[in-house]
Amino acid sequence: MKKNLLMILFIFMFLLGFWMAMSPAEANPWEEVQEPYLGVEQSIGSYANGCLSGGEALPLKGEGYQVIRPSRNRYYGHPNMIAYLSKLAKKTKGFGLDDLMIADISMPRGGNFTKGHSSHQTGLDADIWLSFAPEPLTKDSLESPTAVSMVDLQNYALKRDNWMKEHAILFQVAASEPEVARIFVHPVIKETLCEMAWEDRNWLRKVRPWWGHHYHMHVRLQCPEGSLNCISQNAPPAGDGCGAELISWRPKPVDETKSVVTTTKKKRVKIKPGQCEVVLTQ
Template identity: 75%
Template sequence: MTKTIFMLFLMALFLWGLEMAFANEWERVDAPAYGQDQSIGSYANGCLQGGEAMPLVGEGYQVIRPSRNRYYGHPDMIAYLTKLAARTKGFGLDDLLIADISMPRGGNFTSGHSSHQTGLDADIWLSFTPDRLKQSTLEAPTAISMVDLKSYSLRRDNWLEEHAILFQVAASEPEVARIFVHPVIKETLCEMAWEDRSWLQKVRPWWGHHYHMHVRLRCPDGNASCVEQATPPKGDGCGSELISWRPKPKDEQEKVVTTKKKKRVKVKPEQCLIVLRQ
C-alpha cells in the first residue's frame, strides 16, 4: 500500500513538472503547428493545431500589442473577428482594437491569462479609434475603463451608444458561446430597451473585464478533442444572478468564511505534446 502511494506521488510530481516545463515552452514557439485546424482540450487547459495569424490591420480593426505574438487563433475565430469588424464598421463604428487571442500553438501563459489556450478566446478593447494608430501607440495603447471600480458604477463619460451596438452585434453571432464583461456593464445592457433580448444570455458577468470584452466561441464542428463549456443558464441573466455580483455590505463580508482551495494540477491532453513538439 505504501509503495503504491509512493508511486502515485512520483507520478503526480512528474506530471506537475511536465506541466510547468510546458508552460513556458508554449511562449517560446513562434509559428503555428501544421495540420488540420483543431482546438484541443478546454479553454483553460489545451492547445491549438493549424492556427491562423490575424492580419494586423483590416477593415474595421487594428491589432494592438503585436510584439506579444498573441494574435493567432482557430480559423473560426479569425473569420469571426474579421466579420465582426466589418459589420461594426457598417454600423458606423470606428476601428475595433483587437488584443490577445492565443499564442501560435495556444497553450499556457506565464501570466495574464488562464484561458485563451485553444484559439477560441479573444479580447476586444472597449476603445474605438477613427485613425490608423502609430506603431508606438499600437504597442502601448491606453486602456479606457467603462466602470468606476470604487463606486461600482458606470463611467458615463466613457460609455457610448456604440458600445451597446458592439455587444449586440458580437453576441448575436451563433458561433459565440459567451462574452465576459464586468457586472456593471452587464447591468447597463440589461437596463436598455431591446426588441430582441436573447443575445443577452451570452453576455456573462466576470471581474476584471471593465476595459475590454472577452469573446469565447463554441467548439468548431469536427474538433472532436475540443471540450465545450456548459451552456449559460436560460434567460437573459438580468435577474437575481446578476444582483448577486454586487458588492456586499462590509458587515456581511466579515461573516463570510473563506477556505483556501488546493490548486489542482492540470494535465494537458496528449495531443498537445505532439502539437508542441512539431
C-alpha cells in the first residue's frame, strides 16, 4: 500500500513538473499591444521605467535609412525621435553615406521588454547599427542582418578593417543635434573619436562610453517639451570626456593573488508612473 502511494505521488510530481515546464511564460502586456495610445504625445517616466503616449511609427523605409528586424514591432517613438531619425538619415545621405540601419526604438506604447533592453521605454532611445546598407535589403536580410563589430573585444582595440571615415561622420552629425542628450558607444570607439582632429569638439561630450555598444550606437534624446512627467538624466560632465574618465574604462591588469567574491544582487521591482496604467489599458 505504501509503495503504491509513493508511486502515485511520484507520478503526480512528474506530471506537475512537466506541465509547468510546458506552460507558456507569463505574457508581457506591453509586448501584446500592437498600436500606439492615441493620447497627447508624451514620454512618461524614465528611460528605463516608463511608457509612451501618442507615439508614432517610423516608416520602414525612408530617405537614407532602412528599419531592420521589423517583425519585432519596435519601430515606434515619440514624434521627436521619429523626426530626429528622419532628419539624421537625410543629412548622412547628403554626406554620401549609405542607408542607416535603424534597429530598436520602442514598442507602440513604450514600456519594458521581456528581454533585450532595460531602457527604450519612453520612445526616446534608438539603436543605429554601425553597418550601412548600400542597397535595399531583402526581406530575409532585414529580419536577420549581420552585425559588424568595430571592436576587438579580447584585445580592447579598434578593428581598423571595419572602421571607416563614414563612422566618424555619422557620430559627429548624430551628436551635434541639440535634442540629443547622449550617444552610448563602446569605450574603444569613444577613444577613437577622441584621437581624431576636430575643429569643434563640443559634440564629443555627448558620446558616452558604455559596454556592449560595439556594433551599434544608442541615441538618447532629451525629454520633450510638454512631457511634464518625463524624467531626464543629469547632463554629462563638462568637457569632451576624453581624459581621465575615459581612461578609467580600460581593463585593469588581473591580480591572480586576489580572490574574487561574487554577490547576488536582489532585483528591485520597478513601479511605473500611474499614467502608464491608462496608456496600457485604454
